Amino acid sequence: MANNEESLCEAARKGDIGKLQSLIDSGADVTYFDKEGLTPLMHAAKHGHAEVVKALLDASAPWNALSPSNLSAGDFAMENGHQAAFDILLNMGIQAELILGTIARKENAKGNSNRDYLEDRVNFSEDKVMDTESKAIMMAWEKPLMEAHAKAICSQGGHILNIGFGMGLVDTAIQQYGPTSHTIIEAHPEVYDRMLQSGWGEKENVKIIFGRWQDVLSQLESYDGIFFDTYGEYYEDMREFHQHLPQLVKPGGIYSFFNGLCGGNPFFHVVYCQLVSLELENLGYSTQLIPLPVKDCLGEEIWEGVRHKYWQLDTYYLPVCQSIDDSE
Ligand SMILES: C[S@@+](CC[C@H](N)C(=O)[O-])C[C@H]1O[C@@H](n2cnc3c(N)ncnc32)[C@H](O)[C@@H]1O
Incomplete structure (x- = not known):
């Protein structure tokens, strides 16, 4: 079960971009969580494989997924001092939140977000x-x-x-x-x-x-x-x-x-x-x-x-x- 995805995590850990790319191309699930609760992106970030981080993000791996200890791929890159991987994830986070903000502005519920609190x-x-x-x-x-x-x-x-x-x-x-x-x-x-x-x-x-x-x-x-x-x-x-x-x-x-x-x-x-x-x-x-x-x-x-x-x-x-x- 989930052999492709386990291999994806392994390729991410090792920084094997060729293997990783061919697994992605053959449909491996980049949103997979392994038995430790880590995604391929977290493994790549933890080991500082910037190229792999980029390939996974390009394949729509979620930048903001959380491990069981509430850490994201960016936290793993930060903790381990992997600047290049960190920068790619940071950029991704900012872009994603800018887009979310644009959507939120379009769907603006007329700014009554804390009405319940104010009446309580x-x-x-x-x-x-x-x-x-x-x-x-x-x-x-x-x-x-x-x-x-x-x-x-x-x-x-x-x-x-x-x-x-x-x-x-x-x-x-x-x-x-x-x-x-x-x-x-x-x-x-x-x-x-x-x-x-x-x-x-x-x-x-x-x-x-x-x-x-x-x-x-x-x-x-x-x-x-x-x-x-x-x-x-x-x-x-x-x-x-x-x-x-x-x-x-x-x-x-x-x-x-x-x-x-x-x-x-x-x-x-x-x-x-x-x-x-x-x-x-x-x-x-x-x-x-x-x-x-x-x-x-x-x-x-x-x-x-x-x-x-x-x-x-x-x-x-x-x-x-x-x-x-x-x-x-
Ligand atoms: C975190 S507290 C402020 C603490 C304050 N800086 C201090 O030094 O104690 C937030 C306050 O903002 C008020 N508040 C919440 N929404 C507001 C709004 N839309 N306009 C004005 N005040 C608001 C709350 O009732 C609350 O008293």
Whole structure:
């Protein structure tokens, strides 16, 4: 059973491109998982056979299939330091996601992706805010990251916009820079009530706008610093927000966002970091990704009672985006 496919895996392991190609031509299944749960593409990537990786991708081998330990071919290439194979897989991932994005835009369900979340209850505790499915909306371990984001977007002073209040960590840090104005958009009624109860409505330089950012765009001005960190939305929603940056960011202004993109898989995270940088570049923004080590703030106990571990990587890449015209 599956003799051709076992031979395909073997040819991929050995880098035998001739054998591999003839197996593909005779109809061997490139989507096959062997008894270890690995695909021919994973074997080729693990051993750094770039030519074989390319041939398998050309034959429609899935670039994003996962092994039982949740690793993709790109992760195997990355772990083993095979740059050429890694580059081919990275390129493939970016192209595939660009196409997916185009399809998503065409099928756009009119941007109501987190309607259920916004109508549901929210549980607040000292170290996290959770939804009713025990998924974390925001967690206290992110505090140093939020402080670093605040520092980046407040570096020009002036008028600051934050989208998504959560635990108010980034907003507390923004206040420490004494901005001229500090606008906060928050869409969840319970988070909004809590903001008011804790005095955010009385701060002199703070303006709170209640609603989804999509619905309140007409109330916005332009800002020296903007931070975007919502919950329950898709990459496509953030991409839609990015289309508004030219109107929202003042000349010389800084934009940043919570970079939790594919935070559960190292290779997919690299794909999305590159993808978002590329898409921002097409809008006229350069993106610097500043590495911040996070391993030390992430003990296993942090995730107790949390259903989805949304971050599993050792380094956080904090994006700092600026108009390309400003940085020239
Ligand atoms: C991850 S939390 C933000 C955490 C925040 N950066 C902090 O430092 O605590 C996301 C917040 O965005 C809000 N939110 C979700 N979708 C939104 C939308 N479309 N517009 C505005 N706020 C939204 C959620 O209710 C939640 O309070």
